[in-house]
Amino acid sequence: MKPSHMPLQSDMSLEDKKKQAGSWFAELRGRICAIFEEIEQEAPGEKPPGRFVRTPWQREGGGGGEMSLMKGRAFEKVGVNISTVQGEFSEAFRKEIPGATEEPRFWASGISLVAHPLSPLVPAVHMNTRMVVVGGSPITDSPPAGGAALSNASCDAQKAHRGGITKTWFGGGADLTPSHPFEEDTRDFHAAFKTACDRFDPAYYEKYKKWCDEYFFLKHRDEPRGIGGIFYDYLEDDWDRHFAFTQAVGEAFADIYPAIMRRRLHLPWTKEQRHTQLVKRGRYVEFNLLYDRGTRFGLMTGGNTEAILMSLPPEVVWE
Amino acid sequence: MKPSHMPLQSDMSLEDKKKQAGSWFAELRGRICAIFEEIEQEAPGEKPPGRFVRTPWQREGGGGGEMSLMKGRAFEKVGVNISTVQGEFSEAFRKEIPGATEEPRFWASGISLVAHPLSPLVPAVHMNTRMVVVGGSPITDSPPAGGAALSNASCDAQKAHRGGITKTWFGGGADLTPSHPFEEDTRDFHAAFKTACDRFDPAYYEKYKKWCDEYFFLKHRDEPRGIGGIFYDYLEDDWDRHFAFTQAVGEAFADIYPAIMRRRLHLPWTKEQRHTQLVKRGRYVEFNLLYDRGTRFGLMTGGNTEAILMSLPPEVVWE
Numbered sequence: 100m101k102p103s104h105m106p107l108q109s110d111m112s113l114e115d116k117k118k119q120a121g122s123w124f125a126e127l128r129g130r131i132c133a134i135f136e137e138i139e140q141e142a143p144g145e146k147p148p149g150r151f152v153r154t155p156w157q158r159e160g161g162g163g164g165e166m167s168l169m170k171g172r173a174f175e176k177v178g179v180n181i182s183t184v185q186g187e188f189s190e191a192f193r194k195e196i197p198g199a200t201e202e203p204r205f206w207a208s209g210i211s212l213v214a215h216p217l218s219p220l221v222p223a224v225h226m227n228t229r230m231v232v233v234g235g236s237p238i239t240d241s242p243p244a245g246g247a248a249l250s251n252a253s254c255d256a257q258k259a260h261r262g263g264i265t266k267t268w269f270g271g272g273a274d275l276t277p278s279h280p281f282e283e284d285t286r287d288f289h290a291a292f293k294t295a296c297d298r299f300d301p302a303y304y305e306k307y308k309k310w311c312d313e314y315f316f317l318k319h320r321d322e323p324r325g326i327g328g329i330f331y332d333y334l335e336d337d338w339d340r341h342f343a344f345t346q347a348v349g350e351a352f353a354d355i356y357p358a359i360m361r362r363r364l365h366l367p368w369t370k371e372q373r374h375t376q377l378v379k380r381g382r383y384v385e386f387n388l389l390y391d392r393g394t395r396f397g398l399m400t401g402g403n404t405e406a407i408l409m410s411l412p413p414e415v416v417w418e
Numbered sequence: 419m420k421p422s423h424m425p426l427q428s429d430m431s432l433e434d435k436k437k438q439a440g441s442w443f444a445e446l447r448g449r450i451c452a453i454f455e456e457i458e459q460e461a462p463g464e465k466p467p468g469r470f471v472r473t474p475w476q477r478e479g480g481g482g483g484e485m486s487l488m489k490g491r492a493f494e495k496v497g498v499n500i501s502t503v504q505g506e507f508s509e510a511f512r513k514e515i516p517g518a519t520e521e522p523r524f525w526a527s528g529i530s531l532v533a534h535p536l537s538p539l540v541p542a543v544h545m546n547t548r549m550v551v552v553g554g555s556p557i558t559d560s561p562p563a564g565g566a567a568l569s570n571a572s573c574d575a576q577k578a579h580r581g582g583i584t585k586t587w588f589g590g591g592a593d594l595t596p597s598h599p600f601e602e603d604t605r606d607f608h609a610a611f612k613t614a615c616d617r618f619d620p621a622y623y624e625k626y627k628k629w630c631d632e633y634f635f636l637k638h639r640d641e642p643r644g645i646g647g648i649f650y651d652y653l654e655d656d657w658d659r660h661f662a663f664t665q666a667v668g669e670a671f672a673d674i675y676p677a678i679m680r681r682r683l684h685l686p687w688t689k690e691q692r693h694t695q696l697v698k699r700g701r702y703v704e705f706n707l708l709y710d711r712g713t714r715f716g717l718m719t720g721g722n723t724e725a726i727l728m729s730l731p732p733e734v735v736w737e
Binding site: 176318319320381384385388389395398399402404407408411412413414415416417418 | 708726
């Protein structure tokens with residue numbers, strides 16, 4: 100799959116940039132869903148191959164999103180959500196975070212994906228990219244939230260915003276969570292994102308890999324959520340470049356994750372491996388509910404619970 | 419089972435009171451575990467009846483606890499933890515909560531129980547009582563936490579403590595979480611705690627039932643965790659009376675929950691009912707990781723993760 104970068108858009112208005120980014124998130128969603136449905140066709144199993152079910156939702160006060168959920172034979176559960184929302188941080192939310200009382204207007208658009216494959220030999224994965232604008236948007240008086248992508252964005256927004264001016268940035272990343280890691284998969288997953296990063300800045304990969312390792316760490320277990328990936332945020336000041344980078348990250352994901360799945364899809368697995376996977380999924384739940392910014396802020400501020408918690412695994416065990 | 423109240427102990431020293439309460443929590447633990455093992459014997463099923471496994475743990479800096487875990491045929495998983503710890507709130511913990519920087523010494527002892535029965539017709543249950551002392555204890559420089567009982571206590575402590583003086587209080591409660599509520603069980607569970615409350619104060623029951631309903635509510639789902647029970651805290655100024663009340667609460671639990679279990683233990687259940695139970699358990703996980711004070715503070719402040727997360731259900735489904 101080839102990147103589909105746009106020509107430089109420095110002259111575009113903010114409104115045009117929003118449209119451009121929003122369209123690209125939707126396009127990426129469509130592309131990934133199509134690949135995942137192909138994988139369902141290829142996968143072994145007695146169940147019929149799964150198909151995505153799309154559910155649009157509206158946000159009171161501005162914007163909305165679309166959930167795409169599939170439960171199949173390769174993917175026990177996979178959710179791909181896009182959302183584009185605008186509004187103002189709620190009173191409750193503003194109080195919770197210093198600075199958010201000043202000018203709490205925001206716009207945010209993004210894609211958020213979590214896949215929980217059936218086979219314990221196929222790693223779970225998460226990918227999320229987003230564009231955020233703080234200040235300058237029409238004011239509404241609704242809570243900020245939506246899907247996790249959006250909640251993450253809302254959560255970021257007040258950190259960067261410093262009264263009156265408009266700030267625009269990109270954030271995102273992807274991380275892999277195998278319960279039975281294959282060295283080759285770990286290596287290639289990291290290599291894919293290193294290649295994407297290196298095209299833009301030789302310092303990106305080390306920096307964003309480290310940020311990912313730090314973010315997706317379960318302190319109470321003293322263990323990482325998975326084998327990592329990249330995590331970046333607050334990329335502002337050069338919209339064209341950061342949008343191109345964000346596209347490269349999305350495309351790297353759309354290449355490498357299906358490739359890893361296809362390597363492992365036909366391997367037989369045991370009951371013991373499945374058990375290990377279900378326990379590992381418990382750690383995933385712990386991370387998302389205890390630590391994940393997007394999940395916690397989204398839920399606490401009246402977000403779309405169904406979209407946000409689409410990330411939770413279908414079946415889980417705690418020993 | 420008859421209450422085993424002690425004679426009035428107004429003349430006791432604080433050290434004697436600590437011993438008295440600590441012994442009682444341990445005694446209640448032993449009594450409840452014995453009843454639960456009897457129920458395992460009575461329960462149908464091909465698996466052999468479960469037995470509790472006890473695991474003591476030490477806390478760096480002072481005190482420790484004992485986990486009792488059973489996985490059987492009536493109880494898919496049940497944990498009964500006691501802990502008695504003392505120390506000083508950690509630096510990180512103090513910063514997180516206003517006032518905790520002043521005099522962060524504490525002592526806490528308690529019992530914490532969560533049961534997840536196998537049958538979807540037998541309700542899950544939680545019970546926790548604790549004695550907390552803030553100020554006046556020997557200073558150590560370790561983080562506060564332990565099992566959930568203790569973490570709850572630690573979390574409470576700095577709220578009530580106002581520099582230099584020693585405060586001593588009791589807190590606790592119990593709540594029932596059926597996935598298939600029987601009206602009779604709901605009624606009798608509430609009646610048992612109403613009886614315990616009414617012996618001490620005619621206002622207790624309404625007040626503590628309301629507190630329970632408010633505390634165990636999942637805002638993001640707009641639904642209660644279960645059918646409620648009671649929740650009380652900060653009962654200070656009359657140690658004898660509040661200890662007696664705490665004993666009455668523990669004893670009410672030890673009477674009513676086994677009675678409810680025995681009513682439902684032999685009822686046949688369906689795959690659909692089991693599925694509903696596993697989904698309901700997901701809400702339990704969401705509550706404990708998103709909202710529960712004891713769980714969150716315990717995990718964030720270096721508590722005993724295994725003891726704290728013993729509350730999580732053995733098998734869970736998110737749809």
